[in-house]
Amino acid sequence: MTDKIYDVVIVGAGVAGAVLAKVLSGAGKSVLLLEAGKQAGIELEAVAAYANYQSYLNTFYTASAKVPNSPYPNLKTAPSPDVLALSNFDVQKPVIEQDDWPKKDDSKLRLNQGSYFVQKGNLPFGSDYARSPGGTMLHWLGTTLRMLPNDFRLKTTYGHGEDWPISYEDLKPYYEMAEREIGVSGAVDEQELPGIDSNFFGADYQYPMQKIPQSYLDGKFVEQAKGKTIKVNGVAYQLNVISTPQGRNSTPNKNYKFSAAQWDARQKKLKLVPGEESYQPVGSIWDPHTGQRCEGNASCVPICPVQAKYNPLKTIKSAVDKLKELSDNTTGGGKSSIGSIEIIAQAVASKIEIEPDGRIKEIKYKQYKNPDGSDYVLKTARGRIYALAAHSVENAKLLLASGACKGNDHVGRHLMDHTCGLAWGLMPKDIGGYRGPGSTSNIPTFRDGAFRKEHSAFIMPIDNWGWNWPALSPFSDFINAVNGQGTPQNEQLFGKKLRGYLGDRLSRQFNMHFEVEQMPDYNNRVTIHPRFTDALGNFRPVITYDLSDYSRAGFVAGRQITKEIFKLMSVEDATNYDPGNTSYFTYEVDGKEEGFVTNGAGHLAGTHRMGKSATDSVVNSRQQAWDHKNLYLVGCGSMVTIGTSNPSLTMTALAFSAAESILSDLS
Amino acid sequence: MNEALSRKKDEEISDYLLEQFLNLSRALTGFDRVDLLGTGMAEPYYREITRIYKEPVIRLLFEAKAIFEVYGEHHPAFEDQIRQRIIEDIEFAQIAKNIIQLWYLGSYTNYNDPAPLIFKAAYIISPEAYQNGLLWPNMGSHPAGAKQPGFGSWNLEPQTVKQD
Ligand SMILES: Cc1cc2nc3c(=O)[nH]c(=O)nc-3n(C[C@H](O)[C@H](O)[C@H](O)COP(=O)(O)OP(=O)(O)OC[C@H]3O[C@@H](n4cnc5c(N)ncnc54)[C@H](O)[C@@H]3O)c2cc1C
Numbered sequence: 001m002t003d004k005i006y007d008v009v010i011v012g013a014g015v016a017g018a019v020l021a022k023v024l025s026g027a028g029k030s031v032l033l034l035e036a037g038k039q040a041g042i043e044l045e046a047v048a049a050y051a052n053y054q055s056y057l058n059t060f061y062t063a064s065a066k067v068p069n070s071p072y073p074n075l076k077t078a079p080s081p082d083v084l085a086l087s088n089f090d091v092q093k094p095v096i097e098q099d100d101w102p103k104k105d106d107s108k109l110r111l112n113q114g115s116y117f118v119q120k121g122n123l124p125f126g127s128d129y130a131r132s133p134g135g136t137m138l139h140w141l142g143t144t145l146r147m148l149p150n151d152f153r154l155k156t157t158y159g160h161g162e163d164w165p166i167s168y169e170d171l172k173p174y175y176e177m178a179e180r181e182i183g184v185s186g187a188v189d190e191q192e193l194p195g196i197d198s199n200f201f202g203a204d205y206q207y208p209m210q211k212i213p214q215s216y217l218d219g220k221f222v223e224q225a226k227g228k229t230i231k232v233n234g235v236a237y238q239l240n241v242i243s244t245p246q247g248r249n250s251t252p253n254k255n256y257k258f259s260a261a262q263w264d265a266r267q268k269k270l271k272l273v274p275g276e277e278s279y280q281p282v283g284s285i286w287d288p289h290t291g292q293r294c295e296g297n298a299s300c301v302p303i304c305p306v307q308a309k310y311n312p313l314k315t316i317k318s319a320v321d322k323l324k325e326l327s328d329n330t331t332g333g334g335k336s337s338i339g340s341i342e343i344i345a346q347a348v349a350s351k352i353e354i355e356p357d358g359r360i361k362e363i364k365y366k367q368y369k370n371p372d373g374s375d376y377v378l379k380t381a382r383g384r385i386y387a388l389a390a391h392s393v394e395n396a397k398l399l400l401a402s403g404a405c406k407g408n409d410h411v412g413r414h415l416m417d418h419t420c421g422l423a424w425g426l427m428p429k430d431i432g433g434y435r436g437p438g439s440t441s442n443i444p445t446f447r448d449g450a451f452r453k454e455h456s457a458f459i460m461p462i463d464n465w466g467w468n469w470p471a472l473s474p475f476s477d478f479i480n481a482v483n484g485q486g487t488p489q490n491e492q493l494f495g496k497k498l499r500g501y502l503g504d505r506l507s508r509q510f511n512m513h514f515e516v517e518q519m520p521d522y523n524n525r526v527t528i529h530p531r532f533t534d535a536l537g538n539f540r541p542v543i544t545y546d547l548s549d550y551s552r553a554g555f556v557a558g559r560q561i562t563k564e565i566f567k568l569m570s571v572e573d574a575t576n577y578d579p580g581n582t583s584y585f586t587y588e589v590d591g592k593e594e595g596f597v598t599n600g601a602g603h604l605a606g607t608h609r610m611g612k613s614a615t616d617s618v619v620n621s622r623q624q625a626w627d628h629k630n631l632y633l634v635g636c637g638s639m640v641t642i643g644t645s646n647p648s649l650t651m652t653a654l655a656f657s658a659a660e661s662i663l664s665d666l667s
Numbered sequence: 668m669n670e671a672l673s674r675k676k677d678e679e680i681s682d683y684l685l686e687q688f689l690n691l692s693r694a695l696t697g698f699d700r701v702d703l704l705g706t707g708m709a710e711p712y713y714r715e716i717t718r719i720y721k722e723p724v725i726r727l728l729f730e731a732k733a734i735f736e737v738y739g740e741h742h743p744a745f746e747d748q749i750r751q752r753i754i755e756d757i758e759f760a761q762i763a764k765n766i767i768q769l770w771y772l773g774s775y776t777n778y779n780d781p782a783p784l785i786f787k788a789a790y791i792i793s794p795e796a797y798q799n800g801l802l803w804p805n806m807g808s809h810p811a812g813a814k815q816p817g818f819g820s821w822n823l824e825p826q827t828v829k830q831d
C-alpha cells in the first residue's frame with residue numbers, strides 16, 4: 001500500500017478516465033489512474049508506444065475473424081467480451097444444468113464457451129468492449145453525433161423512456177469541449193437534423209476540422225435517394241442524406257477558434273477559451289506527423305494503423321506532455337501547484353471500501369504480473385475523491401461487488417444499446433466499396449418526430465465496407481465462389497472467371513443499417529453471482545437482455561424503409577435474416593410473424609443512470625453517487641437514454657462536466 | 668554427399684517446382700505471372716502449401732504440368748482439363764482451393780474441420796500474406812488496414828483493375 005492520498009483516484013484509462021485525468025491534472029490536482037490492461041499498452045514514449053501498437057496491428061493482420069477485439073489481448077486477469085462467442089448462445093439448450101444456479105427463474109442462463117459474459121436474457125447481448133489501456137475507443141468507429149434536444153425529454157414529449165435531469169442546452173458547452181478534445185471533423189451547415197433550431201450549434205460554431213470527404217458510394221446514394229419521398233406506416237417522409245461528423249483527422253478548419261478547456265477557479269467553471277493559434281490535428285502517440293489525416297485504411301474498426309482516428313491514449317499523452325512542459329518551465333516553489341498523473345497498469349479495481357458515513361474509504365485493486373496467470377498482489381489506493389470510469393458494465397460490476405449505491409436497486413439496471421438492423425444488396429454498378437472510413441454519411445430523417453409516440457427513433461448510417469458486417473465479406477464470397485455456393489449453376493470458380501465474378505460482386509456490394517434506440521428497461525441488466533468469476537476472482541458480468549416491443553416496432557420500421565430505399569435505387573436486395581442466428585427475433589407485421597436479426601452496436605449505456613431523485617437513479621446530475629458524496633460514476637452508464645447518437649461524444653461531454661463538478665468539490 | 672552439395676540440389680529442385688507452382692497458380696487464380704511475383708509471396712506460399720499437404724502437392728504440380736504440356740493454356744479444353752483433373756479431383760481439390768486462397772487472401776482453410784463452410788478454421792499465414800492478398804486490388808480496393816490509398820481517395824471513382 002502506498003500512503004499517498006491523491007486528490008482523485010480514477011479507475012479506467014478509456015476516454016472517460018482520460019478526460020478526467022487531463023482536466024483534473026491540468027487544474028493542478030494529483031491524479032492516480034488505475035488501469036486493468038497491460039503495461040505495454042500505456043507506454044507513451046515513442047519507441048515503446050510504436051512497438052506495442054505494431055503488435056496490435058500484426059495481430060489484426062493475422063486474425064482470421066477481424067472482429068472489434070481481434071487486435072487486442074484478451075487477458076485472463078481482465079477478460080473482455082468476445083462477439084464470436086455469441087454463436088454458442090443456444091436458447092434451447094441451457095449449458096448449465098444440475099447446478100445450484102440457475103434456479104427456476106434463471107432457467108435461461110447460458111455460459112457460452114469462450115465468453116466473458118454470462119447471458120441469461122431472451123436474446124444474447126451482442127456488444128463488446130476492450131479492456132486495454134485506451135479502452136473501447138481503440139476499436140470504435142469514430143462517429144460523433146450530438147444527441148437531439150427531444151432525446152433529453154423523451155418522456156415528456158413522447159411518453160416513453162425517461163427524461164434527463166439536464167437539458168441539451170445544459171450539455172451544449174461540454175459538447176464543444178468534447179468535440180475539441182476528440183478532434184471532430186464535420187460540416188456544421190450540413191447537419192440538417194429533425195427537431196433542432198438555429199441554437200443547436202449556435203452562431204458561427206464550427207467543428208475543429210472540415211468534414212471527412214463522403215465516399216463515392218455516398219455520392220451515388222445522394223443522387224438517387226436524397227429528397228425522395230417514402231411512406232412509412234401511412235406517413236410520407238422526405239429522405240435527407242447528410243455527412244457524418246467523425247473523430248478522425250481531416251483538414252483543419254481555419255474558422256475554428258477554441259483551444260483546450262480550462263478551469264476557471266474563480267467562477268468554478270470549465271471553459272473553452274479562444275485559442276491564439278489555429279487548430280492542429282493530433283497525430284499518433286508515437287509520432288505527431290503520423291496520422292495527421294485519415295489515409296483511408298478502411299479498418300477503423302478494429303484498428304486505425306496510423307491513429308488518424310481519435311483514441312484516448314492521445315488525451316493521456318497530451319496531458320502528461322503538458323505537465324512535463326509546465327514542470328520544465330517552472331522553477332522552485334511554483335512546481336508544487338502543478339498537477340500530476342500517476343498511472344498504474346495491470347491493476348484491476350476489485351472493491352470499493354465504504355465508511356459507515358457512506359464516504360468511500362479506499363479502492364482495493366489486484367495487481368498482476370502475468371496476464372495469463374491468476375496471481376496478484378492486493379493493493380489499496382486512496383484519494384479525496386474517487387471516479388469510476390471503467391466502462392458502463394465494469395462500473396456496475398464494481399459497485400455491485402462492493403455493495404455500493406444501495407439506496408435503491410438500480411445499479412446495473414436499464415442496460416441499453418442500439419439494436420442494429422442491417423440491410424444489404426447489390427447495386428447495379430460498381431460503387432467502389434471497401435474504401436475509406438466505415439461510414440461517412442447518414443439519413444437523419446428518423447432520428448426524431450411524432451412517430452416516437454409509436455416506435456423507437458433510429459439513425460440510418462450508410463456503410464462503406466460492402467457486406468463485411470452482414471456476411472463476413474469478402475472472405476465468405478471467396479469461400480462460396482471457389483466451392484460453388486451461390487454461383488451461377490453452382491460452378492466452383494477458379495481462374496479468370498473467379499476474378500471476374502468476385503471483382504464484380506464485391507464492387508457492387510452495398511450495406512446500410514439502422515441503429516434503433518432502446519429504452520431504459522428495468523429488466524435489462526448487469527448483475528453478478530459468486531459462481532461466475534475470472535482468474536483473479538473478480539466477477540464476470542451476468543447479463544439479462546431483451547428488446548421491448550417499442551424497439552422491435554422501430555426495428556421493423558427501419559427495415560421497411562430500407563426496402564423502399566432499395567427499390568428507389570434498384571438495389572437487388574440480398575438481406576437475409578437467418579432463423580438459426582442466435583440474435584433472431586420475431587415481431588408481428590401486418591398480422592404476420594416476421595423474423596429479424598439484431599446486432600449489437602457497442603453502445604452500452606445506462607447501468608448507473610443519472611436522475612432527479614435518489615429513488616430512481618444512481619447518480620445526480622453532477623454524476624455524483626447519491627449515496628457516496630466522494631464517488632463519481634463517469635461513462636455511458638450515467639446516460640438516462642441514448643437517443644439515436646452513438647454515445648461517446650455525449651459521454652465525453654459528460655466527463656468534462658463531471659471533471660468540473662469534481663474540481664468544484666475539491667476547491 | 669557433402670552437405671553443401673545436397674543443399675544446392677534442394678534449391679535447384681525448389682526453383683523448378685516453384686516455377687511449376689507459379690504456372691499452376693496462374694491457371695487457378697487468373698492472375699498473370701507479374702501480378703503473382705509482384706506480391707513477393709510465391710516462395711512463402713509454396714512453402715506453406717507443401718508444409719501442409721506434402722507429397723500430394725508435387726503430384727498436383729506434375730498433373731498441372733501435364734495439362735500445360737498437352738493442351739497449352741490457350742487451348743479451348745485447357746480450362747475444362749484444369750477443372751476435371753484438379754478442381755473436381757478428390758485429392759487435389761482442397762490443395763488447389765487453398766492455393767487460390769493464399770493468393771487471394773493470404774489465408775488457409777482447413778476443409779477437414781466439421782464447421783459450416785463459412786466458420787471453418789482459417790488462418791492467415793503472416794501479416795505480409797494478408798497485406799498482399801490479390802482479392803483487394805481486384806475489386807479496386809486495398810486490404811483493410813494496409814496499403815492505404817490516401818486522404819479522400821474513397822471519394823473518387825473506383826479504379827478497378829481491369830482484366831486483360
Ligand atoms: C465496435 C464498436 C464501435 C463503436 N463505435 C462508436 C462510434 O462510432 N461512436 C461512438 O460514440 N461510440 C462508439 N462505440 C462506443 C465507445 O467505444 C464506448 O462508448 C467508449 O469507448 C466507452 O468509453 P469508457 O471510457 O466509458 O470505457 P472504455 O473505453 O471501455 O474504457 C474503460 C477502461 O477501464 C479499464 N478497466 C475496466 N475495468 C477495470 C477495472 N476493474 N480496474 C481498472 N481498470 C478497468 C479498461 O481496461 C479500459 O481501459 C463503439 C463501440 C464498439 C464496441
Ligand code: SF4
Nearest residue numbers: 294295297298300304
Ligand atoms: S479510414 Fe483508415 S486512416 Fe482513416 S480512420 Fe479509418 S483506419 Fe484510420
